[in-house]
Amino acid sequence: MLVMRHISKVFRTDLIETHALRDFSLEVAEGDFVAVTGPSGSGKTTFLNVAGLLEGFDTGSYSLDGVDTSGLSDDARSRLRNEKIGFIFQSFNLIPDLDIFDNVDVPLRYRRMKTAERRERITSALDLVGLASRAHHLPSQLSGGQQQRVAIARAIAGDPKFLLADEPTGNLDSLMARQVMDLLEQINEMGTTIVLVTHDPELARRAQRNVQIIDGQVSDYRPYESHVRPVREAAPQAAGATT
């Protein structure tokens, strides 16, 4: 369970303050497959970064899998990222100097896992994405779609509860995009909670749940029935309605 309540995040530069998230609330239930859409600059990446503990936030609360994340040390956040979260990036972010096997190995090494177990997990993750035969290729020897599948293998090798993907198909053609989407669905069916940011409505439609972020807020936020609390309901045209 991923629970964000009244989160705000402001980017301050010399000239301007950008309210990337404002009074942002959202819950994602275990096993969910949530597609997040919204206009460019609306705060989707910021949301995902906060959710993935890549960035902090200014006010509000965020608990991940029952752990209140505010006040965690940098090391504790690294550890949570490593154990509970798999990240998939728009531009794959494979390490160019490491072969596929070693790329998938990266998060496992940070978990100080035994060699035999790492080997087993890497092999089965690569099997799942259909790239076991490419284990000793370099990323540059693979197509974009294949690279993204390696990135997915890297994200799931550690068996995280949450998979966060920021426009994972943004750099892929539609065929490759569909393959990546198939893979994500398959992973979701195996029990992993997925939050997918995409601007592709067709892909979004395949998710169980759609969330739209506009101007730093979930435009149609409604707390889950199971969390009956006096939560303020954001107006759909929320832009500027709250500070």
Next chain:
Amino acid sequence: MISHDIRPILSALLRNRTGAVLVALQVAIALAVLVNAVYVVKQRVDKIGRPTGVDVENIFVAISAGFATDYNHAATTRADLAWLRRLPGVRAATLSSNIPLSGGGSATTLFQTPEVKGEGTFMNYFDVDESGVDALGVRLVAGRNFRADEILPEDPTGSKPVPNIIVTKPLAKALFGTEDAVGKVTYDALGHPVSVIGVIEHMQGSWVDSDKLDHVGLLPRRAVGPNATYLVRAVPGQRDAILKLAEEHLSTSDLRRVLRIVRPLDYYRDRSYQADRNIAIFLVTVTALLGCVTALGIFALATFNVNVRTRQIGTRRAVGARKADIVRYFMVENWLVTTAGVVLGAALALGVGYALSRAYELPRLDLYYLIGGVLVLWAIGQVAAWQPSKRAAKVSPSVATRTV
């Protein structure tokens, strides 16, 4: 734990090796130069620091030159010595034919028989009077000192017999082996017998670069005029004050001569070691510079590696690396580069050391220097890589999503 991380770091490094190879070469050269330079410097420092056997710090030298036609060398030097010896704070003063450790001196050859055949034995000698032993501060370990009545008059030709002599232990050993030298007779170059009446423990003679620097003899003879060289030994702490008094007195006491030079003896010793000192300073400077340049090279490589890998660092952070893991990554990577350099450098240092020892007949390079050099370069490498590594750890994990 580190070995756990090495393999992927190494394989990434090997896929990007140009900079690493250059820096490793730099480390190798630095090590080779460092080790050999330190070795040479150590030898020079040891050479400069050898015990002289002479009380160098408390002795000064005064040289007077008689020029007037009515200058009376014997009378003037007697008066000078009498004055000097009366001066409170003066331990002893002697006339001497030469200044020890100055690079100028006299030498002759002694023989085993009056026929003066064979190679003979080298002797660097000083004409001194009965105060010579005390004025030099050398230590008599056998036999006796000269008596005043044994001091021979000046001998401008240098051909008259000198029946008694005091020698250093090394010279005694060269002349007579391990037997007790006192009372033994040797022969000067003209075949006159010379008896050893005393042995001094140790004294360095005239030429610091000579391998027979300590083959020294003291002859009981008044040094030839009209130049007079006085060696004056003060009680500790008084040398400079007495030097000043002596300078004032000797320059005015007899106007038939001029006082040419008044200098502490350590001036001459330091001048003799000037070249050794310069080489040592030069090598230390070059080595320090090379060390700095090497550190800079390592720093530049690490900085470059951090800069081109910002996104990779962000990604590593995003998938769970702690800051310490990032620091360790770059420190280990740098250590691998330095180690490659150090291994190559050790081979180079041994090679250079061997060549040097052949060419200059230096003893072979001591392995401890190599080990020390390796440790120093490892340290330089880790220090130089520290700041870039810390900077790498500051890269935010959000770089992974924010950079396209």
